[in-house]
Amino acid sequence: xxxxxxxxxxxxxxxxxxxxxxxxxxxxxxxxxxxxxxxxxxxxxxxxxxxxxxxxxxxxxxxxxxxxxxxxxxxxxxxxxxxxxxxxxxxxxxxxxxxxxxxxxxxxxxxxxxxxxxxxxxxxxxxxxxxxxxxxxxxxxxxxxxxxxxxxxxxxxxxxxxxxxxxxxxxxxxxxxxxxxxxxxxxxxxxxxxxxxxxxxxxxxxxxxxxxxxxxxxxxxxxxxxxxxxxxxxxxxxxxxxxxxxxxxxxxxxxxxxxxxxxxxxxxxxxxxxxxxxxxxxxxxxxxxxxxxxxxxxxxxxxxxxxxxxxxxxxxxxxxxxxxxxxxxxxxxxxxxxxxxxxxxxxxxxxxxxxxxxxxxxxxxxxxxxxxxxxxxxxxxxxxxxxxxxxxxxxxxxxxxxxxxxxxxxxxxxxxxxxxxxxxxxxxxxxxxxxxxxxxxxxxxxxxxxxxxxxxxx
Numbered sequence: 001x002x003x004x005x006x007x008x009x010x011x012x013x014x015x016x017x018x019x020x021x022x023x024x025x026x027x028x029x030x031x032x033x034x035x036x037x038x039x040x041x042x043x044x045x046x047x048x049x050x051x052x053x054x055x056x057x058x059x060x061x062x063x064x065x066x067x068x069x070x071x072x073x074x075x076x077x078x079x080x081x082x083x084x085x086x087x088x089x090x091x092x093x094x095x096x097x098x099x100x101x102x103x104x105x106x107x108x109x110x111x112x113x114x115x116x117x118x119x120x121x122x123x124x125x126x127x128x129x130x131x132x133x134x135x136x137x138x139x140x141x142x143x144x145x146x147x148x149x150x151x152x153x154x155x156x157x158x159x160x161x162x163x164x165x166x167x168x169x170x171x172x173x174x175x176x177x178x179x180x181x182x183x184x185x186x187x188x189x190x191x192x193x194x195x196x197x198x199x200x201x202x203x204x205x206x207x208x209x210x211x212x213x214x215x216x217x218x219x220x221x222x223x224x225x226x227x228x229x230x231x232x233x234x235x236x237x238x239x240x241x242x243x244x245x246x247x248x249x250x251x252x253x254x255x256x257x258x259x260x261x262x263x264x265x266x267x268x269x270x271x272x273x274x275x276x277x278x279x280x281x282x283x284x285x286x287x288x289x290x291x292x293x294x295x296x297x298x299x300x301x302x303x304x305x306x307x308x309x310x311x312x313x314x315x316x317x318x319x320x321x322x323x324x325x326x327x328x329x330x331x332x333x334x335x336x337x338x339x340x341x342x343x344x345x346x347x348x349x350x351x352x353x354x355x356x357x358x359x360x361x362x363x364x365x366x367x368x369x370x371x372x373x374x375x376x377x378x379x380x381x382x383x384x385x386x387x388x389x390x391x392x393x394x395x396x397x398x399x400x401x402x403x404x405x406x407x408x409x410x411x412x413x414x415x416x417x418x419x420x421x422x423x424x425x426x427x428x429x430x431x432x433x434x435x436x437x438x439x440x441x442x443x444x445x446x447x448x449x450x451x452x453x454x455x456x457x458x
Contacts, residue, residue: 027440034438037416038448041434044068046451054429055450061423062409069409072384074337074401080330083323087137090320093313094133100299100306101127107295110288112171115162122155133313140324147314149307156303159296168290175225175286178279183221185276190214192269193257204260213253217280220245224284246284251277322393328371329391333401335368336376336387340403350385352378372399418443 044065049055056064076084105123108116125148132143193210197203223245243250258273313320339359344350351358356375359365368376373390384404391397413421420436435447 030440031438031444033416034436034446037412038434038436038446040412041421042448045432055425055432058423058425066407066409069407071406071408072403073406074403083327086323087320087327090313091137093309094130094137097306097309098130100302101130104299107292110285111292112289122151122158126151136321137324140321140328142321149311152303152307160300162296164293167293171286171289172228175228175283178283179221179225182279182283186214186218189272189276224286228287228290246280325393326391326397329389329399332368332371333387333389333399337403339364350380352380
């Protein structure tokens with residue numbers, strides 16, 4: 001049914017087009033194009049009115065409106081594009097190095113404490129140098145750091161020298177020890193909590209919560225150890241019992257018990273609970289410690305990549321620094337284009353010569369001058385202007401930016417109208433009337449007047 005409906009609609013559209021519908025669509029498009037062109041001319045007239053207090057005279061209206069249809073173009077020259085690519089490649093290399101180090105640091109949280117300490121000692125100077133390198137690229141300012149290739153290679157030698165099987169056995173033996181200690185602590189802490197209120201003559205401890213909590217822990221205490229030993233974990237008789245041994249909720253209940261205890265009267269019990277909590281966290285994370293040993297195999301492949309990336313960056317480091325300083329200087333000239341435009345809008349003239357002397361009191365110019373070695377100059381050209389200065393790189397690179405003017409008024413008229421525009425204004429220049437003929441078959445006449453406040457367009 002749906003397919004048939006689509007076919008019927010398509011057939012109707014084809015019949016409509018064959019009967020002249022295509023001409024109707026084209027005519028509407030021509031009229032919309034003419035309306036858009038008229039709106040652009042009206043906007044230019046309104047800008048002229050705001051600036052001059054009246055609309056232009058009939059004899060000169062198109063000439064005086066031409067500046068409002070002017071566009072400035074200043075595409076980047078090839079030498080700027082090459083420098084941008086140089087900086088971009090350097091940034092990519094450092095970003096990739098940072099990604100490898102960040103991934104290692106993230107995985108390191110799950111490692112055994114002894115491995116954490118040792119690997120962190122290697123990572124500190126590496127991380128520091130990468131931070132400085134990133135700042136150097138971003139700020140185009142030289143920082144003091146060395147090539148970390150040797151540090152990365154030292155890290156690679158260390159993790160390559162780790163005996164995986166021996167380390168795994170050490171983690172499992174530690175878990176066996178923690179399992180025994182925790183089993184002993186469970187009964188002692190539970191009994192201390194259950195008799196605490198009767199001894200203190202208080203009502204702080206909920207006995208049902210304590211029995212459930214430590215009963216749950218005792219029942220599942222063997223599971224993490226059995227998992228790393230690749231042994232079967234006994235299934236719970238209660239199929240609804242899906243709470244992990246030391247889930248976040250169980251962990252929070254232990255912390256809540258600690259919080260309700262008296263910090264002065266229950267010092268020993270609080271200490272026992274905190275020790276129990278730390279040991280439980282270490283014990284349940286034993287599997288992750290072993291997983292980290294598998295991650296090391298991956299980093300054995302990634303670290304040589306980081307070495308090559310950083311060595312490549314470091315060999316081009318000062319070229320990148322100079323390229324960045326040139327780019328910053330060129331960006332300052334781009335900012336000057338905006339200042340020149342504002343000046344022209346206010347004074348109807350493009351400033352020439354030393355722009356620093358002209359704009360030196362402006363905060364924007366003070367910032368611009370920070371990235372330039374010499375004062376910026378503006379030279380008027382036949383159809384635009386040229387900005388020149390020097391960058392703050394070691395070669396004092398000559399910066400040249402040409403801003404070309406393109407006026408699209410004639411193009412707008414040719415593309416939008418079959419005839420016109422024709423412009424009439426009153427003697428006082430307070431109103432006007434423009435009419436054109438569109439390019440549709442009927443040569444529809446369209447007209448426009450000044451915007452009426454509060455009533456929209458007419």
